[in-house]
Amino acid sequence: MTSTAQSSRSRTRHTGAAAVALTAAGALLAGCSSSGDPSDNPLDGQKAEAGTVVVGSNNFAESTLLADIYGEALRAAGLKVDYKHNIGSRETTYGLMKNGSLTVLPEYNGSLLAYLDPEAGQESAQAVNEAVKARLDKSLTLLESSPAENKDSVSVNAETAGKHGLTDESTLADLKDMAPELVIGGSPEFQTRQQGLEGLETVYGLTFKSFKALDAGGPLTQAALSGNEVQAADVFTTDPTIVKEKFVVLKDPENLFGFANVTPLVSKEGLPREGVEALNAVSAKLDTETLLDLDAQVQLEKKDPLDVAKAWLKSAGLD
Amino acid sequence: MNVLHFVDAFFSDSAHWHGYDGIPQRFWEHLQYSLLALAVAAAVGLPVGLLTGHTGRGGNALAFIANAARALPSFGLLVLAVLLIGFGLLPVMIPLVVLAVPPILVTTYEAVRSVDPAPVDAARGMGMHESRILFRVEVPVALPLILSGLRSAAIQIVSTATIAAYVSLGGLGRYIIDGLYQRDYEKVVGGATLVAVLALLTLAVFWAAGRLAVSPGVRRR
């Protein structure tokens, strides 16, 4: 379509143009109407090319970093890898995993469970993985979890902590009386998630003054919390700004935010055995301390996530 | 997928009608952002457009400024402004005003320029002061075109003010952005419908303003 479009623009005076225009218009309309049919899956067309592993990531820095680590480890195992970065929230990426557009996605086991089944209990990491596998689409599975954990948390800024006497020992339950005076922030999806406003209300009985939609634990959240635009926010526990800005992470005795071990979510058919082994080897070496360090390199030192991923794989002997 | 089904589901959900995330609140916020941006843009564009149109000087400079402003991407300006200034209304007003000034400015200039010179010369011959010529002769005749520039700016603002939600402000864009991340089509489609409704209301207001403000003598031509 490129060439016809361009040539007809400069040749509008010539007789062929009208015919080209009508044909193109017809083709475009036909394209629209056929893809408008809900019975055939329009996403089929972009299924990952056979033999290529497509690694996806959500729209926050750590997800990009983890996807780079997975992707480079898979490359080292001799597989052909494509990346699809910064896609959006789990609500979107899970759908893309299900329809085969993505082969591998860095996930957090308990968070994924809460998405699949808000009612499910989370007693141990192993039980969580079993529960997730039981509820996953049958084309998908979880590989081994890493010890590295990055949870959602409700954190308050230093100002709020000082005003209400909240310390590192305080729990979410302690917020009950002051919540109606506090504005809480988080990603737009936090508003409707069980591991979000829903759960905070049903589990801890917390009703906040209002909710401010920010980003997924990114710079917007950090800026809003440190600037007291919001008094509490969903902050990831591996966020390097917690220490820097003296945010207070509230304890979660009811385990609402459950387990959040970094775990590869993969398509059963799309990932060959050597890929499974490569990712399990990554999980075995990735712990929370390492993740904190790698996150800080990306978010504070502004290094490129791909460089950080490659350097770590090399130092861990996984390249 | 039936879009109408989602529209219906969105508007019949009573939870969407009250509270800080309710339709009345979001609609009101959207209206506030839009009116403020339009007021600022008009305060900049109208006087400059009237003056240059009346004197006939600076037309090329205006066209240049308008083209340059049109080249600036609204979404980019928004993100940049937030990164440099931080939160608040100001970073949202910058792209909206940049968006709205060119149509107001250029249309006003062209509107005054295209007034028939004969009555203007007659007024001048009668010894009318220049400011009276502008406001008593030129503006009444040019008003329909001036209003069309304001209308064009207003529609663009209403549609673009949705991006305020990307930087965590309110307005109807909230439903679209939230719907995107929550994968909730009801919200996306509902939000888009509300924006389109507000745009149509804007058209209606300008139509009514045209009926009321434009002199019947001019309208009939």
Place this chain on the structure above:
Amino acid sequence: MTGFFDIPSDLQHSWAGLIGLHLREALLPVAAGLLLALPIAQLCGRFRWLYPPVLGLTTVLYAVPSLAFFVVLIDYTGQTELTVMIPLALYSLVVLVPAIVDGVRSVPDETLAAATAMGFGSVRRYLQVQLPIAAPAVIAGLRVATASSISLVGVGALIGNQGALGNLLAAAQKYDRPELAVNAVVTMAVLAILCDVLLVALRVLLTPWMPRGGTRLKPAARRAEITPEGAVR
């Protein structure tokens, strides 16, 4: 890793690559919009009663924010460039149909009568007389559509790296690197201005009978240039 041209690896393109992608995502829809607008405008010219409803419909479509279009389309066309390009083609159409209709209508009746007297059929008359005379108005519409399209591609960043240079904006936020946002805004503005200059040059080429330096456009062209229902969003 904090330089102006240090593009984060997750965007998977160099700066030049992003520019190429951006131009493709912005200009193809304008071309498609033009191809669709020509027959629609022709119909509106032939059947005058058709024009007001078409104009009304296009105005409503234009009022729907691009992001809403993108999100709804994801389910049909996936997280792809096509999802970004379809709404942009629609917006171009909305700008171009009135521009072409007004332009074609501005052709004086005497001119048409002369063409008919010379034995031109209606198709030939349209292509060789009406369209060339309407060229300034059509190109004025193209200028608006192009500027708008280049700006709107950036919003595609919100649906997952589909915004070409706009992805730099999302990256600027994610990694807190304002210089990437400056890069994105400046590059997009320069692209828009360059395309604008090329279109003006094209108009001069296509209308050799008009005074070269003349900035005075025909009223129809001027209207198309200044009162589209939305230049950039």
